[in-house]
Amino acid sequence: MKAEDQQFLNDLLQTPSPTGFEMPGQRVWAGFLQGIADETVCDSYGSTWAILKGKTEKTIMLEAHADEIGYMIKQIDDHGFLRLDRVGGSDAATARGRRLRILGDKGEVTGVIGNTAIHLRRDELGAEKAPAVHELWVDVGCANAKQVEALGLRVGHVAVYYDGSFELAHKRIVGRALDNRIGGYIIAQVMKKIAAAKKRPEFTLICLNAVQEEIGGNGAMMATHRLMPDACICLDVTHATDTPGIDPCKFGKVTLGGGPTVSHGTANHPLLVKKIIQVADAAKITLQHEASSRFTGTDTDKIFHTRDGVPSALISLPLRSMHSVVETAHLDDVDAIIELLSAFVTNLKTKDTFHQSL
């Protein structure tokens, strides 16, 4: 990875962007594309897209989501402890004993999610269950609610975990919120790669970094309604099921480092999927396959039925330990997706259409 790309990825992963409060991350993302894209646009809720003009007005959209999961202050008690609600699918089972960056009115405040010592839980240990989110309590170093207020904190402020990113052996990257900051990184890299080529693609490329995916695809819906691309490929993470205790009979078989996955069914348009497989074959990129019999659980579900339909497909990056601070991806998979999406966009011909016909 080149130094400037590494820096961009680090900045994306470091910058807190919890659902509903994504603008700091969006500025990092749009900043990287300045001088690469012909235009960057931001809508009222913060979804941001970059446009690279092709030879025609036909548009291909690559989409990732800009938000990350986190917590929101629900209540501040008389003893100065904060109580939380989750923003998106935060996992209370891994929350105790973690450090938080709370985004207050006077800047960031550090807090810790308390953990009653194992010695004091002796009697319950055998039957212990994961805590409910309202049972978590956050210590910001204050003795009462007034002191908390003086730090610039109130109910409704959001927080993310402190953890940053690092690498493991054999090209594995670990971090908080790889879901889906790495998606934003990948689509930006695709645009960079295509812009650097001598020839412009026939389709105009739109890269959309959409807000509020983790609570239901809200940003993707707003932006797609406005942009109405001729086709869209969404990029998100998917569960790598190759760690202990995950039953592939139940969840399918996806291997970390085994290549990007392509999904079949529901929102995934058969002709678009077929074309993706052809492009992957020609570029010698190994794909893994996933079944989506009812929904994909990603922005694809919201994008495809916009107005009279947007032919859409989902490409996913295998990820271990999703929605934890040690989300783990493989850099070979990241590179393969950049290559696949770049090849897909540059291979599109003006006459290509993904409408079914009788």
Ligand SMILES: [Zn+2]
């Ligand atoms: Zn995601």
